[in-house]
Amino acid sequence: VTTVPVDAAEAAAARTLREHGVASDRADRVASVLVDADRRGHASHGLALLPTYAERIRRGGIDPAAAPEVVDTCRPVTLIDARDGLGPVAAWAAAERCAADAAALGLAAVAVRRNNHVGMLAAYRAPFAEHRVVGLITTVSGPSVSTPGTVRPVMGNDALCVIAPREGGDPLVVDLAMGVVACGKVRAAGSRGEPVPAGWLLDAHGRPSADPADLDRGGSVPIFGGHKGVCIAVIVEVMAGMLGGGTVSPLVGRQRERPAEPTGCSQLFVGFALPAFGAPDIAELSTLLRNVVAADAATGFPEDAEQAAWAASASGIDLPDALIEWLDVGVVA
């Protein structure tokens, strides 16, 4: 692992995308969404995804030239068909439209269908923060999570994120996947040649496993929270799957398993303009909550780990050497 300056990493990623036929402004957007995850301490959703995106472009599962198309807009609702393009391109367009429409109308929703992997949901926080709009974002992905009593992956490692703008500061951001860990964290351990901690992974027969390779051999990540975790996952399936794309995760393709095929994943962005809700003081209320929740808590307040990672990454992000070579970053500290 080597620490790579943020600008150099982003430039190399954008260049790689351009070499794969992605237009320059879109390549910059995808690169910035991925590096954002590296900076927030979630390498699982960072540049480590780019080789998969690139392979999917080469094999046909992602159309690098696809322009997200607004299919139907019944404001405050907009439906976007991503046409199997790069996930972050359509997702960024959706976030911008959702935040702007909510700022104008008080409330807005944007559904994105026929999309590819969008990276980390928290990466789409800027348009919401700029417009003083609370964002609720949900996404469904292909099956990788097992539920209590099942031995195989039955649901996607779907994700749910809230972004709440704070006056004079960064927004409060809470972003989580339905599995006890994101699948990318299992793969990151694999690329480091390390076993995964107990509880992270089951093999294809539903037995506990420490071998990251089991994830792509029919294994699964257990859902968090047992039966209540299933309840949350079904709520996300209704939001991002059924409303977002007329689908559910068992119908969504896994991006690594079938790089030549679209995944058909979908997202739902919902925006709530703070002034339309009486302009609550999110900074004060979230500080109040943090003071009681993190007072003596083992794990801290939900946003703490990401904020610490962000501060620590100002000078650069840590990337595996194989990825640095693949990206041809050209800057090694």
Place this chain on the structure above:
Amino acid sequence: VTTVPVDAAEAAAARTLREHGVASDRADRVASVLVDADRRGHASHGLALLPTYAERIRRGGIDPAAAPEVVDTCRPVTLIDARDGLGPVAAWAAAERCAADAAALGLAAVAVRRNNHVGMLAAYRAPFAEHRVVGLITTVSGPSVSTPGTVRPVMGNDALCVIAPREGGDPLVVDLAMGVVACGKVRAAGSRGEPVPAGWLLDAHGRPSADPADLDRGGSVPIFGGHKGVCIAVIVEVMAGMLGGGTVSPLVGRQRERPAEPTGCSQLFVGFALPAFGAPDIAELSTLLRNVVAADAATGFPEDAEQAAWAASASGIDLPDALIEWLDVGVVA
């Protein structure tokens, strides 16, 4: 415990409310919201709550004559001030308005502030089912839940519910509280003179307890799902607390602790009209999901327990004899 016919239980509850100064149509509404929970197998949110509601009316914490007031409407957003009235009165008005506005506009949100306890969120499913609108409902309540590392109750046993209408059938309903159990289930065990199962309760010093009385002696219900459960709870605090009422659960009063004071709890109702989202077939998609999730799962699909309880309660609901006497139901099987 005696099984009481549904009509007789509802009539006795409505009469009790009228005797406490509640107008007839509102008394009927509150009674039907509570009995609905008994019929869905959640006595914690059923008629067992009525003595508390009645005491709060007598002591001043609930104003039986309060009319929910629409403070501000920036359609598709409506803010309702419940004026410390009976929770289900304002919540039902909010559900009806949210579903009707969403059906007209594609999307709508209704925030309710200065409210009292609203019972079980799933009880508000009918307006959404009638209007073909997916409902997302959240509520915050006073602190009763502890988070990892804390020993005292720091957050409310907040709740989150989705209602997804299915063509030609009952809606898909998923409704859960943030604690490993609803507080009412701890109290129900107490009223039966039974200990609670391991994992349900901590005493005031954060030690595991089996004594239901500890809940109202500074004890707490642990949050579900560990750190990820905290993430979900913070998302609910943003939705129902900050957006719904400009508050968070540490500022909300507990209804049993201070019956003479308003609780100041709040809710957020969000409605998504199915036709505005491409009219997804919820019946087909939810069946697909159920088939993989419940195939060999220990706990079944989230809606199963409630549907079984509902079917079993067609002839009556089981009520503790002390409650039957308090209600003066007048019918004992």
